[in-house]
Structures are given as C-alpha cells and as structure tokens.
Amino acid sequence: MKLPTLREVGVEARLLLIGIPVFLWTMIPIYHMFLFAISPKEDAFSGKLWPTHPTLNNFRIVFHQEHYFLRDFWIQFWNSIVIALAAGALTLLIATAAAFAISRLKVPGGRWVMNLALFTYFIPAAFLAVPMYRTMGNYGLLNNHWSLILAMVTIASPYAIWVLKQASDKLPVELDEAAVMDGATIPQLFRLVYVPLMMPSLVAIGTYAILLAWNEYLYAFLLLSKDTEITLPVALGNFLAADDSPWELLMTTGFIYALPPAAIYYAFKRYMVGGLTAGAVKS
C-alpha cells in the first residue's frame, strides 16, 4: 500500500522540480515590472519582494501626465489604439477578400498569389524594415500614421490570407453551389454565406493583426518620430535615451501598455489557440 504512494510522490516531486523553475523564469521579469509600478521612488531599488509602502501614485502621475517624459501619454495611447484598430480592420478586409477569391472563386493565378503571400510571410521583419523606411519616404508618408498602418497590413496580411484560405478550403463546395442555385450573387454569397461561416477564423485573424500592430516597436520607431505622432512603445524606448529616466514611471507606463494585449489574448484565447496555432505550422 505504501510503495505506490511513494512513487506518486516521486513523480509529483519531479514535476515540481520542473514547474517551480518554469514559474520563476516566466514571472520574474513581469513581477519586477509590476513591483516598480506600485513602489514609491525610494522603495523601488531596495530589492525587497514587496514594497514597504505600496502605492498607486505612479499610475496617478502617468494618467495626469505629470512628468516631462509623459506629457503626451494620452495622445500616444490614442495613437496606438487608432493604428492597431486600423491595421486590424484593413488586414481583415484585404485578407478575407483575397482568401475568398482564392479559395472559393478559384481566381486565375490564385495559387501564385498564395505563394507570393507565403514568401512575404517568411521575410524577416527587420530586413524588410530598411527598404520599407526608404519607400515610405519616397511615398511621402513618413511621420504619418498611414505609413505604420500600411506597413503593419503588409506584414500581417500574408499570414492572415494563408490561415483564412486553409480555413475556407474546409467549407463544403456544395454550400456555394446551393446559394448560387437560389440566385445569390457573388457579393451576397460573400456576405450571407462566407463571412458568417468564417466568423471564428475572422475573430482570430482580427485579433492577431491588432496585437501585431499594438506590439510593434521597430517599424513604429523608424516611421514615426514626432512626440505627438508616436505610439506608446516608441515613447517607452525614448525613455532610455536619458540617463536620469524615472524607472518607476517607465515601468508603470509599460505595465499599462502591456495590459490590453494580455487581456485581449486571454479573452480570445479559445479562438487564438484553435485558429492560429493550427495554421502556424503544418506538420
């Protein structure tokens, strides 16, 4: 009777031996950020696990823009939202149309378009950034939100088209045929049959594009530079430029900036895991 329990304890202990380091490894950088956000300036550097006087004062300073580095916080926050939503909506529109055309309408050359998109998907983002910067300059879009929105659409749509095409290939052809027999035109087919059936994938792809654009640092940092035009991550990066930057405020702003994507991720986890990981790597 005693032996199996001993063995079970052994198994559990071995699992804990992996689990505890994994937990610490994952949480320490995030907890460190959180700790700074709730610590008064003097406490922040003490190396304590919990501040002696936890405070929300840092959040108040950020929200009231009461520091030189934060004087444009709300407008930068707004810029991030506008750019993420615009990139998400545009990606969704372009990618859904393309996937519908390739998968359901069998547009001539559709296979080629798919391969071009896949190729773009594999170009390392930092490599494309260099010529993209110059191109946006040539188009006269530098320091304009459209440059970042369009860059994000360019990067997000290949994967979006690919995932949506995979998903729509699974819908039975008979559906389209039946709708056409009933006299549906192509736009009606798209609006009344295709889009409703694709909803789960569309939610996943929309979320993917929004998060991609919200999290983007490199392109935002290259394409936008005016203090009132930049997005939050660029503003966070600018904190670094000064030696006397207020860490506790930087970490507070970073914490606020990190909350929406984490919340969105967990809210749409159901769609994300099914829709994205299945498409990410086909074994």
Add this chain to the structure above:
Amino acid sequence: MAITISGDQAMPGPPLSARLTTPQVWGIVLVAPYLLVFLAFVVYPVGYGLWLARHPASYVALWHDPIFARAAVNTLIFLLVGINLKMMIALLLSGFFAQQRPWIKWLSVLFILPWAVPSIPTILSVRFMFNPEWGVVNTLIFKLTGDDGPNWLNDPTVALSMAIGVHIWKSLPFWTLILMTGRLAISHDLYEAAEVDGASRTQKFRFITWPSMQALYLTCTLLSMIWTLGDFNSVYLLTGGGPADLTHVLATLGIRYLRLDQLSLAMASIVCALPFVLPLIYFMMKRLSR
C-alpha cells in the same frame, strides 16, 4: 486541399479574357487590394533595396568593417546556439505541460504571458534588473556577499547570452504550445501498448514520441531561425548593440547603418544574409504549400 487542386486543374489553356466568368471577375476584383499592397510595399521596396545594394564598393566596405564580421558571427551564435537550445527546452516542456494536473493547467496559463505581452516593457524590465548600480540583481548580491556584482551588460559575451535569454523567454511559450499540439496528436494507444511491453520512459520517447514529432520539430526549428533573423528587439532594447558595437546581430546592424544614413551598406548587409535565408525560405514554402 483537394478542392484547390481540382480548381487549378480545371483551368485549361485558351486566352484568359475569353473565359472570364462573373465569379472570376469578382475574384480578380477581390484579390486586387492585396496585390496592390504587395506591389507597393513588398515588390517596390525589395527591388529598390536591391538596386541600392548593387555597388561592389558597399561589399568591400562591409568586408573591412569589423562590426559587420562581429555581427555575422553573433547572428550565427544566436541562431545555432539560441534556437537549438530554445527548441530543446520547448520539446521538454511540451511533455511537461501535456501532463494532466490542475496546477500544471494553471501554470500553463501563466506560462503564455511572455508571448501575450509586448516585448518592450518586459525587456526593459530585465535590463533594469541587471543594471550594475541600481538593479535588483546587484543589490541582492551586495546584500548577500558585500561585494559589488558584475557589470553584466558591459561584457559582450554575457550581454549576447542575455539577449539570447530574453529571446528565449519571449518565444518559448509559443513553440512549446505548437510542440504540445503535436504531442497531443499522438495516439494514446501507442503509449499504452508500450507500457504493456514494459518500455521505459526514454524508450517511449525514443521510439514513439520522437519519430512522430521529428518532422514538426524540424519545421519549427527552421521557421524559428528565419524569424529570429528578424528579431530586432531582443538585442536592441537590451544591449543597444553595445558595448562598443560588439553585440550587434544582422537585424540591428542593418538598422544601425540606416540610422547612420549608410543605406547602401544597410542593404548590402542584408543581401549578404540572403544566400542563407533564401534556401530556408524555399524549404519552408515547399513544406507549407503542399
């Protein structure tokens, strides 16, 4: 998949305009927006970039720039050591997270956080932790030993290792999740049969898990290598390429040249990476467009 193939084969030779039906016209209209984006923001920039990189003088200049050689070596280390280490840990952890335990389920929810939150705040958090004067790590070292801790990010080897660490921290959850889906797809009967035959844990891994996962593992490793080439944040936000430009990788080096207004050098450094990247991309496209 079968639908696409039959669709492609149903297209015989005669001139296009004669055969265009209403669905096809609509198809062209609907695919056009993406093609416009592709032409304006992929074809044009890439073509323009290659044109800028046409002078042999740029490559001579690169060859004589010690920072370029260093960045190339760093990139190789980042890819060969960093990615392989990451994928091995991901493979191990995918087995750990496949265990059915309530607390492991909770841990997996937390474990995904690094991937779900943006990288800037968390990388900066790590950077502050290791600040030689005020960072938590050195404060603790001072409290415990009374000695000053090392100047972490000022040593190129340590700084590059930490950049690799940050990269692993950020992308490990994603790959673990992918490998876990692969692992859960393996039929449970195989393990039960092995159990009956008295197979050990290692034998089960070697003869059941690994053979069913090796194709997926290879795909993931190559894909991760391609993407990691474009990982600008891990290096730039942690070390900024320093100390003395010794921790640059190709991704940050291209941007460094760009900031110094040496666009042809920036493009040339990217072109130098193409002989390694293009075969990988070709291989991946063959795998994914099957």
